[in-house]
Amino acid sequence: MKPGRIAALTLVAGACVAGLLGSAVVYFGLYDVSATSPHTIPVxxxxxxxxxxxxxxxxxGIEAPDxxxxxxxxxxxxxxxxxxxxxxxxxxxxxxxxxxxxxxxxxxxxxxxxxxxxxxxxxxxxxxxxxxxxxxxxxxxxxxxxxxxxxxxxxxxxxxxxxxxxGEDGRPPTAQPDKNEASKARVGDARAGRNALQQYLCVTCHAIPGVPGAWNYVGPALGGIAERPYIAGVLNNTPENIVRWLRSPSTIKPGTAMPDLGVSEQDARDIAAFLDTLQEGP
Ligand code: HEC
Ligand code: HEC
Incomplete structure (x- = not known):
């Protein structure tokens, strides 16, 4: 065998061993994930x-203003x-x-x-x-x-x-002004909506096909939501109504277990655009 090939094979074999060792550490629960054990210095x-x-x-590429x-x-x-x-x-x-x-x-x-x-x-x-x-x-x-x-x-x-x-002025926290009033909001962007799902804890309550971490059933699974006739059983399923629901479920269905999450108009439109891509159930 040529030396180049031997070197390549050794590398591949080394990588396999390292991969197996890593998997064993994970599988047998050897890695200490507790926050009380410090990371090692190399990590x-x-x-x-x-x-x-x-x-x-x-x-x-970011330029700071004054x-x-x-x-x-x-x-x-x-x-x-x-x-x-x-x-x-x-x-x-x-x-x-x-x-x-x-x-x-x-x-x-x-x-x-x-x-x-x-x-x-x-x-x-x-x-x-x-x-x-x-x-x-x-x-x-x-x-x-x-x-x-x-x-x-x-x-x-x-x-x-x-x-x-x-410097503490003791003023109580004021509500954030809506950063994207309806007038300024652009048309929903499904990709941005998919990212926004992570940011409003949607993934902690809903199973959503193709979204990492979203396999929870506190609320209904959202696969196929685009084809359901009603939102939460009370509102006709149209894109505008999804936006309304996401921004304030409690106004639409008082007592609902889905909380008001402070979703901005723009983020709600983006999420609605993403939900609209979920045509078929899982
Ligand atoms: C829930 C706790 C938490 C809050 C609230 C928080 N941070 Fe952090 N922040 C962290 C942790 C943890 C890190 C990562 C460890 C580190 O590098 O400091 C971090 C890192 C940073 C860093 C990088 C530090 C460095 O030198 O590496 C900056 C800058 C920063 N935060 C700014 C902010 C600002 C500004 C806010 C408020 C708008 C904020 N953080 C709110 C926990 C928090
Ligand atoms: C704390 C848990 C929780 C969080 C966080 C949450 N939801 Fe919900 N969601 C629910 C529950 C519970 C329902 C059922 C409400 C009802 O029918 O009264 C629901 C209903 C819905 C519905 C209607 C589903 C249907 O089949 O009619 C949609 C759409 C929805 N949620 C999307 C979202 C999105 C998007 C987010 C993030 C912005 C989110 N939810 C965050 C719990 C949650």
Whole structure:
């Protein structure tokens, strides 16, 4: 046999052994998934590197707007306290107890604000980070609001604990303005809708064909929903009515077990477009 072939065969055999070992670790439950057992140092390094490289690549094309305006920073301060400080804390302010139980632990963003560019922080905040507790904010905050938070994060490292505390205005969280009023919403996009399903917990209650993680039966399975005559047994099944249902099931059927999830007009249209592709039951 030629040396090249031997090398190739050895590589293939090695890969098979590694694959088998990996499967055995998974199958026999050897990998400790508990949040109390720390990742090993090599795993941590690989995760950090994967995050850094993924973010650098994806944020490369993003251009930051002007972030110096006082109004931006103060709005960012309010949003940070409302949505981020629970996990990331602030100068002199500890995160909530549940955040301390997360693994990987949420970074103190004072350090992040010094090491990452505005575009990178924008991207991470908007998209979230898989398999960490970092949520995606794209579906809860407008891009402009996310930039406000980024603007605030840039001044965060300069604040003393006292200044950070004083910045609390004690205003109660206000309801998010609908980021996509009906007038601005575009025609539904099924692909965007498929992604949005993950973001409104639809997958935790419904079985949805072709959607990862959606095999739950708290609500009816959605395979073939496009062909059912009624929505939840009470509303004619038309695209506009699906949008109405998704935005506020409780208005349409008081007492229904499906919660109002704060789905925006645009996201509801996108989801409706996706549901419309589910022609036949599973
Ligand atoms: C439920 C907890 C939680 C909330 C709420 C949260 N985060 Fe995170 N965040 C995390 C975790 C966990 C990570 C990943 C571990 C890490 O790298 O810090 C993370 C990572 C990040 C990172 C990357 C840090 C780095 O240097 O690697 C940024 C930036 C960030 N979050 C910003 C925000 C902003 C802005 C908000 C509010 C809009 C927010 N986070 C809300 C838990 C949270
Ligand atoms: C906490 C669980 C829960 C979540 C989260 C949830 N649903 Fe539901 N859903 C239900 C239940 C329960 C019903 C049955 C309601 C009824 O008939 O009163 C339902 C009904 C429906 C129906 C009508 C089904 C039919 O056969 O008539 C659709 C469509 C639907 N949900 C889509 C969604 C979408 C899309 C999302 C995410 C935006 C979502 N649901 C999130 C529990 C949930």
């Amino acid at each position: 941590h390094r690989v995760m950090d590197l994967a995050l850094a490289r993924a973010v650098e690549t994806r944020a490369a 972030l110096d305006g006082a109004e931006r920073i103060s709005n960012g301060s309010r949003l940070y306290r409302m949505h981020c400080a629970q996990c990331h804390g602030g100068p002199g302010a500890a995160p909530q107890p549940y955040a301390m139980g997360l693994n990987p632990a949420p970074a103190a963003l004072v350090a992040t604000a010094r090491t990452r560019s505005a575009a990178e922080i924008f991207w991470i905040t908007r998209q979230g980070v898989k398999m960490t507790g970092m949520p995606a904010w794209q579906y809860r905050l407008t891009d402009d609001e996310i930039w406000d938070v980024v603007a605030f994060l840039r001044v965060l490292p300069t604040l003393s604990a006292e200044e950070y505390r004083r």
